[in-house]
Amino acid sequence: MKNSDLNADKVYENGGIGGGCDDDVVLGVDGGTTSTVCVCMPLLPLISSNQNLPNPLPILARAVAGSSNHNSVGESASKDTLEKVMSEALSKSGSNWSAVRAVCLGVSGVNHPTDQDRIIHWLRDIFPSHVKLYVHNDALAALASGTMGKLHGCVLIAGTGTISYGFSKDGREARSAGAGPVLGDWGSGYGIAAQALTAVVRAHDGRGPQTALTDCILKALSLSSPDELIGWTYADPSWARIAALVPDVVSCAESGDQIAHKILVDAVQELALSVKAVVQRLSLCGADGNGSFPVVMVGGVLEANKSWDIGKEVINCIHKLYPGAYPVRPEVEPAVGAALLAWNFLVKESERHHNS
Amino acid sequence: MKNSDLNADKVYENGGIGGGCDDDVVLGVDGGTTSTVCVCMPLLPLISSNQNLPNPLPILARAVAGSSNHNSVGESASKDTLEKVMSEALSKSGSNWSAVRAVCLGVSGVNHPTDQDRIIHWLRDIFPSHVKLYVHNDALAALASGTMGKLHGCVLIAGTGTISYGFSKDGREARSAGAGPVLGDWGSGYGIAAQALTAVVRAHDGRGPQTALTDCILKALSLSSPDELIGWTYADPSWARIAALVPDVVSCAESGDQIAHKILVDAVQELALSVKAVVQRLSLCGADGNGSFPVVMVGGVLEANKSWDIGKEVINCIHKLYPGAYPVRPEVEPAVGAALLAWNFLVKESERHHNS
Numbered sequence: 001m002k003n004s005d006l007n008a009d010k011v012y013e014n015g016g017i018g019g020g021c022d023d024d025v026v027l028g029v030d031g032g033t034t035s036t037v038c039v040c041m042p043l044l045p046l047i048s049s050n051q052n053l054p055n056p057l058p059i060l061a062r063a064v065a066g067s068s069n070h071n072s073v074g075e076s077a078s079k080d081t082l083e084k085v086m087s088e089a090l091s092k093s094g095s096n097w098s099a100v101r102a103v104c105l106g107v108s109g110v111n112h113p114t115d116q117d118r119i120i121h122w123l124r125d126i127f128p129s130h131v132k133l134y135v136h137n138d139a140l141a142a143l144a145s146g147t148m149g150k151l152h153g154c155v156l157i158a159g160t161g162t163i164s165y166g167f168s169k170d171g172r173e174a175r176s177a178g179a180g181p182v183l184g185d186w187g188s189g190y191g192i193a194a195q196a197l198t199a200v201v202r203a204h205d206g207r208g209p210q211t212a213l214t215d216c217i218l219k220a221l222s223l224s225s226p227d228e229l230i231g232w233t234y235a236d237p238s239w240a241r242i243a244a245l246v247p248d249v250v251s252c253a254e255s256g257d258q259i260a261h262k263i264l265v266d267a268v269q270e271l272a273l274s275v276k277a278v279v280q281r282l283s284l285c286g287a288d289g290n291g292s293f294p295v296v297m298v299g300g301v302l303e304a305n306k307s308w309d310i311g312k313e314v315i316n317c318i319h320k321l322y323p324g325a326y327p328v329r330p331e332v333e334p335a336v337g338a339a340l341l342a343w344n345f346l347v348k349e350s351e352r353h354h355n356s
Numbered sequence: 357m358k359n360s361d362l363n364a365d366k367v368y369e370n371g372g373i374g375g376g377c378d379d380d381v382v383l384g385v386d387g388g389t390t391s392t393v394c395v396c397m398p399l400l401p402l403i404s405s406n407q408n409l410p411n412p413l414p415i416l417a418r419a420v421a422g423s424s425n426h427n428s429v430g431e432s433a434s435k436d437t438l439e440k441v442m443s444e445a446l447s448k449s450g451s452n453w454s455a456v457r458a459v460c461l462g463v464s465g466v467n468h469p470t471d472q473d474r475i476i477h478w479l480r481d482i483f484p485s486h487v488k489l490y491v492h493n494d495a496l497a498a499l500a501s502g503t504m505g506k507l508h509g510c511v512l513i514a515g516t517g518t519i520s521y522g523f524s525k526d527g528r529e530a531r532s533a534g535a536g537p538v539l540g541d542w543g544s545g546y547g548i549a550a551q552a553l554t555a556v557v558r559a560h561d562g563r564g565p566q567t568a569l570t571d572c573i574l575k576a577l578s579l580s581s582p583d584e585l586i587g588w589t590y591a592d593p594s595w596a597r598i599a600a601l602v603p604d605v606v607s608c609a610e611s612g613d614q615i616a617h618k619i620l621v622d623a624v625q626e627l628a629l630s631v632k633a634v635v636q637r638l639s640l641c642g643a644d645g646n647g648s649f650p651v652v653m654v655g656g657v658l659e660a661n662k663s664w665d666i667g668k669e670v671i672n673c674i675h676k677l678y679p680g681a682y683p684v685r686p687e688v689e690p691a692v693g694a695a696l697l698a699w700n701f702l703v704k705e706s707e708r709h710h711n712s
Contacts, residue, residue: 198540
């Protein structure tokens with residue numbers, strides 16, 4: 001009998017991992033700029049982190065709240081939102097704070113160790129010291145939603161914003177982009193749409209060639225002249241409002257507009273470059289460059305299933321560089337990925353404990 | 357005796373132009389995004405708009421207030437600011453509303469005929485119908501500050517933002533850029549600095565080459581890592597705060613940093629392209645392409661007198677395209693340009709009147 005099988009019995013006996021109760025739970029939180037999702041899962045009765053997960057996953061409850069990005073809403077509101085969404089998920093599960101064994105928070109806007117420390121500090125007011133806490137950028141939850149809780153590979157998120165995040169098997173991590181539109185996230189939905197708006201203005205004032213984007217975007221926004229784009233753009237600084245024009249840019253490219261086509265080609269290059277930077281720094285492709293690793297693809301820009309498919313083009317670019325890269329489109333939401341991560345940390349902790 | 361000489365007597369007799377009083381004045385307003393300046397000038401006792409202006413110009417008073425860009429502060433505050441600054445300039449001049457014969461307002465954010473109409477509408481509550489009102493973008497005041505009140509040529513403004521504006525002798529006008537950073541004003545101070553910040557982030561995360569901009573900008577902002585740039589950038593959305601980094605970019609380019617050099621070269625191309633678009637649309641260079649016209653150069657980005665001189669490079673680019681273009685660095689401020697325009701409108705009106 002292998003060591004892990006012995007552990008398995010122990011896990012089953014306790015209805016979970018090493019010394020817990022039947023009712024013990026883990027929480028996974030995906031804290032985005034527009035909304036925050038928390039899921040509550042029971043401790044999965046599994047032997048080790050290498051075994052297959054049950055299908056469907058036993059989700060006890062799901063709760064949704066507003067933004068928890070401290071850059072957007074401030075620290076106090078971010079804290080309140082996170083606490084509220086966890087409390088609601090526990091309550092819906094018929095559970096409570098004392099049943100929590102591990103929490104994984106992937107929160108947008110966590111870009112620096114001081115951000116992590118601050119959040120862990122106030123989480124400790126809620127959770128006693130035996131509860132495992134893991135706080136990271138929301139990209140972590142997105143990666144885990146594709147790898148089902150494994151911290152290995154690269155995630156590329158391209159929605160309103162864009163970021164690449166990667167983890168190596170030996171625990172190193174790296175990110176690329178995710179710095180917002182001012183700092184050059186040009187492959188993001190906002191970046192693509194801003195380039196398209198710019199092309200319209202430049203065509204109008206004589207700095208650039210004419211483009212079908214003009215009619216298409218003016219129609220989409222119910223405006224009568226490119227002059228009105230200035231007022232429209234600055235009337236509301238929301239990046240999502242501008243990023244919502246991406247489908248119009250894709251339509252124009254599909255209709256053969258060369259300016260729209262070029263904007264999308266450039267975005268594809270930017271997104272692939274962002275993944276490349278992470279893969280290189282972590283040597284995810286191994287010494288020979290052919291090593292296998294997942295690239296988790298998340299976000300509206302990559303999910304368009306049109307004839308001009310940005311996600312497919314990005315994968316093609318990445319494949320040319322790294323033949324062992326395989327794309328993954330997640331089947332669960334990032335909050336579930338975060339909960340699986342929380343559970344995986346417990347499993348590893350338990351394995352370490354029983355092997356020591 | 358020429359017709360214009362006859363008019364001249366008439367002008368002198370009335371202490372101004374056609375039928376005014378000795379105490380009549382004109383107002384010139386330069387309404388910017390950061391401040392608004394109003395100057396009050398007496399009616400200049402001149403024969404026609406072709407005669408030399410007195411030197412120094414007889415400025416009765418100057419008043420300063422905050423922003424009057426309706427996009428920044430809202431319409432009501434913009435109106436209050438404009439009214440207040442005019443009232444203060446009149447009061448300092450020992451004058452009053454009823455002495456005003458003409459007003460020229462160059463207001464930032466006036467991008468559309470509806471903007472002009474709105475401002476003229478409420479100006480009519482203050483000024484009776486015989487007072488000449490002229491409302492335009494603030495670029496007009498900047499042009500007039502270089503041409504001393506003549507509406508001919510092209511002005512290139514490159515400070516925090518950038519815009520090109522031109523007027524042909526037959527009264528046509530055209531603009532280029534001036535649409536803000538989202539809409540591609542890449543030659544602006546904000547555009548240059550944002551490219552530099554982007555280069556630092558890209559070097560840091562592996563998407564771009566290393567650059568001296570990293571040390572230079574982190575030092576300027578008292579930050580310890582490029583990761584902190586994200587928080588710094590989004591802590592305050594003011595464009596001027598980012599544009600203030602332009603001298604650091606210029607320093608790096610002067611020290612031989614190729615990334616900084618490339619950013620400035622690109623900005624020069626953008627600024628020259630913006631002037632070119634206006635010149636082409638208005639045929640300012642004449643049928644043979646060699647016609648003479650002024651290019652008024654305004655704003656911090658063009659005024660740097662360093663070994664890497666953006667303004668000089670822009671002029672070189674423009675000269676290659678249009679040998680007859682001659683650069684003008686204004687010797688008076690834009691509000692004075694606006695006042696001279698107001699006076700010029702009266703002269704022309706008077707000339708039309710006496711010639712009819």
